[in-house]
Amino acid sequence: MVKLIIGGTGSGKTKELIDQVNTAVKEEKGSVVCVSRGNKLTFDISHDARLIDATDYPIKDYASLLGFLSGIHAGNYDITRVFIDGLYKITGVKDVAKAEAFLDALDAFSAQHSVNFTVSLSEEPSSATESMKRFL
Known part of the structure; x- marks a missing residue:
């Protein structure tokens, strides 16, 4: 399962993601991972999350991010939740079509490996494609 948190700058996406990470740490039986750009979340998320x-x-594009996430999972099969804070910032590519293809690939990975993903995306909700809307 892939869940998308979408909204413009300053709309509270990161706060919502932090709350979800901290809840997941308490409720999940497996490991919880949060990928972000920089270390701004260090004191906000539970130390039990990676x-x-x-x-x-x-990580320079969507393909390298997908490979990175695959490698993290290959190194730890106990991961059940992965949070990605700021997809465009991490990949350095603000392209709705490429983000849509990435989310579809992530959804396939999720189904195959039983890992749930939550991704925040700085985009106006009205700009989301029909394919992206299924992840809201």
């Missing part, structure tokens, strides 16, 4: 600073790794 916080990964994407800038420490060579």
